[in-house]
Amino acid sequence: MKFSPQQLxxxxxxxxxxxxxVAGAGKTSTLIGYAKARRSSKILYLAFNKSVKEEAQVRFKKAGLHHVRVETAHSLALKYMGFQGVDFQSGSYQAHDAKQLLKFRMKDAVADMRYGHHVIQLMSMFCNSHVATVAEVDYLAALTEKEDQEFVTARYDRLIEDTRKFLGMINKGEIPMPHDFYLKLFQxxxxxxxxxxxxxxxxxxxxxxxxLDVFLNQEATRVIVGDEHQQIYSWRHAVNALQKSDFERKVLSTSYRFDRSIGDLAKAILTTKHHMDASANVPDITGAGGGKADGSRATLGRSNLAIIVxxxxxxxxxxxxxxVYFEGHFNSYTYADEGGSVFDVLNLYLGNRKGIRDPQMKAFQxxxxxxxxxxNGAQPTLKGILEIVKKYGRDLPSLIKELKAAHVTAEDKMKADRIYSTVHKAKGMEYDEVTLLGDFLGEEKLKELLRRGDVELDPARVIEDINVLYVAATRTQNKLIIPEEMVPMAFKNPEKSSIEVIEKEERHESEWPEELLVWPPSVGADQTPVKREESANIKPYEAKPYEKIRQTHGSAYSKWTDEQDELLETLFVSRTPVKEIAAEFGRTRGAIYSRIKKLGLQEKHFDAG
Structure with missing residues (x-):
């Protein structure tokens, strides 16, 4: 392989x-070159997760680099600790588990679950921190909401003690050990x-x-690799190691994934950070890729809700x-990691308590x-599920059944008409064509928030949300389809471009509406949110319930028949207004536009010749 001067x-x-x-800069290829130049040395490569580890193992082995050992932090810790006969926890502990094990009792079920949530969060924060004791964790500083701060402050000493008890039960083997716990023991x-x-x-x-604490305390030569603008996991207690060391710095600013227009857009997106931090470093991004085509078409959203809708x-x-194919398994979009599926929430919504399986859901009356x-800030992963349930109601099971029936296997992923993913699940992925949904934070929305005197924004969180948009836009290899409001105002799309901008007037009424700033996006993990009402102080998006759509559009979400297609063609050819056609079929105008496009009626009758 021929390396660039920066890579060399x-x-x-x-x-x-x-x-x-930068995204697509050939980071792994460069590390392979780095390892090849040091064949007589023993090298440890720490991968971000299991899938990255497995991919790296294949690539290093293929390159004949048997002196490189590839591990994740957890796999390294597990081998070092040498546990035998330990019962490991599957998934995360829930607030309900904390209540059952610690036997605390607050004023009501909501307070119980809320307190239990803080026990679990503090335990997670401690296990992921560099400090030696729970008391050293500055948990209050991590709480952004006044209500949370007041709730925890009133119970802080008890919270510290209960968290210690919970950790003690794990350490004694009385309850299963979560994976973050043995990583903490390792450190x-x-x-x-x-x-x-x-x-x-x-x-x-x-x-x-x-x-990072383990890494920085080693005597070996240490190399940290990453993209500071792809930091999107700070809510999971992650830190940007690239900014926390005084090591010599090198850059890889040429992307071999996408072309110049995508590179220019990516830089323009990062430049919007200057609204929050005038000194924010924005790299030069040279797009020198594109052209490779595998036919994959992906739709990326910021939240699970936008994806499902x-x-x-x-x-x-x-x-x-x-x-369709959903990255990270379809169930991860309909289940909250801390407990509760879309069906549990639906049964609670419909008053069918007998149908609720999750013990935490059963705790709510x-x-x-x-x-x-x-x-109140607890269980934020459930927020998207609540919105889905309120939107589709009792029709949700049949809709999910249809989605599952259309879902292809991982082996046939590239054959799917559409790959769906949140940005967090698409991290490290690349696709031939990428369509972005409208629930990201674009510059237009950011400037609107900044103009409002009643909005308090956390600069760090806004900057990370800009990172989310940057990561999303840079997943493409050849074509990016992006809503107009996501495009930075200073960006000028060239005539011959791999970027297709969807103007507002071209978007159908049924497409996902603009979302407010909610932190963090739905990613299926423990989260600490910014409440809508106080932190963003914007009117929340109220999803139109499925039943209401059916009331005004009786045939919405039903299959088209051959007879309906024939009638649609007749009405279209006679130039019947779309509004009247929608009324005739009992469907939304967006559905009519999409059906006309799918049948190719415009090309067939009006664009020929």
Missing amino acids: DVIHATGDLVVNA LRGPKLSQYDYILFDEGQDASPVM DAIEQLIEHETIES DFSQLEEFVD
């Missing part, structure tokens, strides 16, 4: 190093990985503080696609209690 600069560097690489042991000459820390922009509309309502729990 990294490969031949000596001493501790930070490599800041507290102060391990010395003296068998390695070099340690490479990948995805350093989203480093776990506990593993679009999939239902495109597959069932508009029938523009026939097969009715749907209003669950809403109060979510509004």
Whole structure:
């Protein structure tokens, strides 16, 4: 492989190093070159997660680099600790587990779950931190909402003690051990990985503080690699290691994934950080890729809610696609990691308590209690599920059944008409064509928020939301379809461009509306949100319930018949207004536009010749 001057600069560097690489810059290829230049040395490569580890193992092995050992932080810790006969926890502990094990009792079920949530959050924060004791965790500083701060302050000493008790039960083997716990034990042991000459820390922009502490205390030559603008996991207690070390710095600013127009757009997106931080570093991004085509078409959203809504509309309502694939498994979009599925929430919504399986959901007397729990900042992963349930109601099971029936296997992923994913699940992925939904934070929305005197924005969180949009836009190899309001105002799209901008007037009424700033996006993990009412202080988006759509559009979300297609063609050819056609079929205008496009009626009758 021929390396660029920047890549060669990294490969031949000596001493501790930070490599800041833009999206698609050939980071792994550069590390392979780095390892090839040091064949007589023992190298440890720390991968971000299991899938990255497995991919890296294949690539290093293919390159004949048997002196490189690839591990994740957890796999390294597990092998070092040498546990035998330990019962490991599957998934995360829930607030309900904390209540059952610690036997606390607050004024009502909502307060119980809220307190339990803080026990679990504090335990998670401690296990992912570099500190040695729970008391050293500055938990109050991590709470952004006044209500949360007041709730925790009134119970702080008890919270510390209960969290210690919970950790003690894990340490004694009385309850299953979560994976973050043994990583913490590993760090507290102060391990010395003296068998390695070099340690490479990948995805350093989203480093776990506990593993970063282990890494920085090694005598080997240390190399941190990542993209500081792809930091999107700070809500999971991650820190940007690229900014927390004084190592020599190198850059990889040329992307071999996409072309110049995408590179210019990516830089323009990052430049919007200057609204929050005038000194924010924005790299030069040179797009030198594109051209590789695998036929994959992906739709990316910021939240699970946006993804599910679009999939239902495109597959069932508009029938523009026939097969789908959801990155990270479909169930991850309908389940909250801390407990509760869309079906549990639906049964609570419909008053069918006998149908609720999750013990945490059973703790709530009715749907209003669950809403109060979510509004108080606990269980934010449930927010999207609540909105889905309120939108589709009792029709949700049949809609999900249709989505699952259309879902292809992982082996046939590239054959799917549409791949759906949140940005967090698409991290590290690339697709031939990418369509962005409208629930990201664009510059237009950001400037609107900044103009309002009643809005208090956390600069760090806004900057990370800009990172989310940057990561989304840079998943494409050849074509990006992006809503107009997501495009930075200073960006000028060239005439011959790989970017298709969807103007507002071209978007159908049924497409996902503009979303307010909610933190964090739905990613299926423990989260600490910015409440809508106080932190963003914007009127929340109220999803139009499925039943209401059916009331005004009786045939909405039903399959088109051959007879209906024939009638649609007749009405279209006679130039009947779309509004009248929609009324005739009992469907939305967006559905009519999509069906006309799918049948190719415009080209067939008016564009020929």
